[in-house]
Amino acid sequence: MIYGVGIDLVENSRMERIVKKWGPKFINRIFSIKEIQYCGKHAHSAIHYGARFAAKESFLKALGIGMGMGVKLSDIEVVNDENGKPSLKLCGEAKIIIKKAKISKIHLSLTHTKNYSMAVVVLEKK
Ligand SMILES: CC(C)(COP(=O)(O)OP(=O)(O)OC[C@H]1O[C@@H](n2cnc3c(N)ncnc32)[C@H](O)[C@@H]1OP(=O)(O)O)[C@@H](O)C(=O)NCCC(=O)NCCS
Known part of the structure; x- marks a missing residue:
């Protein structure tokens, strides 16, 4: 379930x-x-920083919490696989909360244009 x-x-x-x-x-x-x-590998690094910042905030929103509520943005990391597909790797309080809530899967999608970067996170629970 979602x-x-x-x-x-x-x-x-x-x-x-x-x-x-x-x-x-x-x-x-x-x-x-x-x-x-x-x-840093990309010419317009701010676009990719923007997408990652959006991913971190989207994760907090999917959890139903906000910034300054125990999870540090640095506990939420975006990693790309060999095909470029992004996913979230968690540590610290983010990892603890996910475990407590019995969340079994985290989905992430990113997109960007020159002006905007956007992320969507879906949390799945068994
Ligand atoms: C996925 C794809 C359609 C996105 O194309 P796009 O519309 O130009 O780009 P968008 O701005 O909408 O999205 C970019 C984001 O898509 C994500 N993405 C890239 N490849 C992806 C993939 N295979 N699956 C899911 N998401 C992917 C990344 O998060 C990327 O942002 P990031 O580089 O900051 O992490 C395109 O990159 C593609 O066809 N990739 C296929 C795999 C590929 O060519 N890989 C090359 C490296 S080996």
Whole structure:
């Protein structure tokens, strides 16, 4: 059964401004080393940071919680398989909550244009 659905849309110009203003201070607090490497490989890295930020927020929405409610955004990592398909890898409090709620599968889809990045997360429970 479906436990929850979350969606989020990020304005890439806003992400670009934040990355430019705060640099590593912001990036290292929110994104994993692998995410930073992935985004850094692309000419327009803010688009990919935006998509990952949207994925993290979508996950919280699917859980029905918000930011500052125990789960750190850095506990939620987007990883891409060899075909580019993204999925979420969890650690810390995010992993604990998923286990407690008996969520058995997490679905993630990302899309982006020059201006916007978007993510959808579906949480499944047996
Ligand atoms: C999936 C695909 C249709 C998306 O194309 P698109 O419309 O140009 O791109 P969108 O902006 O809508 O989506 C981009 C996101 O799709 C996701 N994506 C990429 N490949 C995917 C796949 N095989 N399955 C599901 N999602 C995929 C990624 O999350 C990507 O964002 P990210 O790079 O920031 O993680 C296209 O990438 C495709 O056909 N991929 C096939 C596999 C492939 O060619 N891989 C090349 C690397 S080996």
